[in-house]
Amino acid sequence: MAQRQDDHLLDRLRARDEQAFCELVHHYHSLMLAFAKTFTANKNIAEEAIQDTWAIVVEGLPRFEGRSSLKTWIYSILANRLRSLTVREARARPFADFSAADGQPMDADKFAADGHWLNPVQAWEQMTPERLVSDRQLAALVHEAIEKLPENQRAVLLLRDVEGEDGPAVATILGISEANQRVLLHRARQSVRQSLSLVMVKVEKHD
Amino acid sequence: MFSCRDVNDKADLLAGHKLSPLDRLQLHLHLLICRNCRHFINQFEQTRQILSSRQWLQHDADAEAEIIKKFSHFFVKRDI
Numbered sequence: 646m647a648q649r650q651d652d653h654l655l656d657r658l659r660a661r662d663e664q665a666f667c668e669l670v671h672h673y674h675s676l677m678l679a680f681a682k683t684f685t686a687n688k689n690i691a692e693e694a695i696q697d698t699w700a701i702v703v704e705g706l707p708r709f710e711g712r713s714s715l716k717t718w719i720y721s722i723l724a725n726r727l728r729s730l731t732v733r734e735a736r737a738r739p740f741a742d743f744s745a746a747d748g749q750p751m752d753a754d755k756f757a758a759d760g761h762w763l764n765p766v767q768a769w770e771q772m773t774p775e776r777l778v779s780d781r782q783l784a785a786l787v788h789e790a791i792e793k794l795p796e797n798q799r800a801v802l803l804l805r806d807v808e809g810e811d812g813p814a815v816a817t818i819l820g821i822s823e824a825n826q827r828v829l830l831h832r833a834r835q836s837v838r839q840s841l842s843l844v845m846v847k848v849e850k851h852d
Numbered sequence: 853m854f855s856c857r858d859v860n861d862k863a864d865l866l867a868g869h870k871l872s873p874l875d876r877l878q879l880h881l882h883l884l885i886c887r888n889c890r891h892f893i894n895q896f897e898q899t900r901q902i903l904s905s906r907q908w909l910q911h912d913a914d915a916e917a918e919i920i921k922k923f924s925h926f927f928v929k930r931d932i
Contacts, residue, residue, distance in 0.1 A: 663927035670919050675911045731855075733872045752860055760855025765886040772898050777905050787908035806903040812868070831864060839897045845898065 651715045658706050658770075670699075673716070676808060677723055679791075683800040684727040694726040717814045720804060724818050752835065769845040783844055790840035798833035801826050806834070854882040859889045863896045 658663035677698065681691035701722050709718060757763050776783070791799060800819060804810040805826075812830075816823045854862075854875075859882055865871045866879060883890050902908070 652930075661927045663929045665922055666923065666927050671911070671917050674919060675909050676906075678915075679909075696922075699919055699923060705925050712879060752857075755860070756855075756857040760857040762856045762888045762892075766891040766895070768891050769895050769898060772901060775905070777902065777907050783902070784908040787862050787902060790908065804901070805907060806883070806900055807909070809904065827864065832897070834899060837903065838895050841899055841902065844897070845895070 652711075655709070655711065655715055659709075673719060676803060679718070680720065680723065680800060680803050681727055683796040683803070684724075685731050690727075690730045694723060694730050697726045698723040700762075713814070716808055716810060717818065720808070720810070720818050724820075767842065768847040769842070770847050772845075774842075780844075786840055786844055787837065790837045793816075794833050794836055798829045798836070801829040802837070803832035805830050854878045856882075856886060856889050856892075859883070859886075859892065863893060866893075867900060922925070 654665055654669060658669065666765075674695070677695050681694055684694075685691055686738065698719065704717055709715075713721070755763055791802065794802065801815055804815045805812070805819060810818070812823050812826055816826045819826065821829075862871060862875065862879060866876070882894065882905055886892065
């Protein structure tokens with residue numbers, strides 16, 4: 646949700662507009678669940694954390710000063726609830742180890758010593774708005790590609806590329822360094838890009 | 853001038869408008885002569901576009917309705 650839309654929604658929420666709350670839930674709820682699943686495989690814990698988050702958000706709206714964006718506030722609350730609940734469930738450590746980025750150079754296996762691509766990079770078909778909306782195979786592929794990501798990469802990708810959060814905010818929400826979140830994001834994007842290549846590569850027409 | 857590896861490493865900075873003017877120039881100069889990197893940047897941008905579209909996101913209408921119902925007493929229906 647763009648910042649200006651966020652601000653307008655916030656004004657309506659503070660005015661206790663029910664339609665605004667419906668829009669808020671529709672925008673955030675599904676992604677909150679996807680995000681929660683990066684912390685825990687336990688569906689009950691994920692749902693409890695989300696319910697708690699909505700309760701805190703609704704009750705806190707009158708006092709929310711807007712020092713952070715609405716989405717940063719919501720995801721910060723959710724991340725904190727998830728940390729509390731997963732600790733309470735007596736896991737040795739949370740399901741998602743957000744501190745893990747192993748310091749390897751990015752994509753070292755894709756480049757020759759002189760910095761050129763080892764293999765040609767193929768052209769993709771150009772995505773159209775119509776295809777974006779209607780291509781069920783594409784939607785399923787994206788969903789599957791994201792589900793296959795390690796939890797730490799998935800969390801960063803969901804917040805950065807789907808929710809539109811900036812790097813510093815994501816680093817704060819997840820309790821990791823900005824450098825770490827950048828590496829995780831890069832790897833996540835590469836994985837999804839490779840999956841999308843299966844349906845996006847331009848097919849050469851031979852007459 | 854940038855190598856292909858540099859373009860790969862800095863694509864996210866380009867997308868976030870965080871490249872210095874000099875780096876942006878070097879990257880664009882490289883794209884003029886490197887088809888592989890033009891394809892890569894196009895793939896990179898399209899991947900981001902697809903992700904941010906949310907068309908692939910599966911909504912649970914029942915779960916959303918439950919949340920709305922649970923907290924509806926905090927809000928007021930307004931006539932449109």
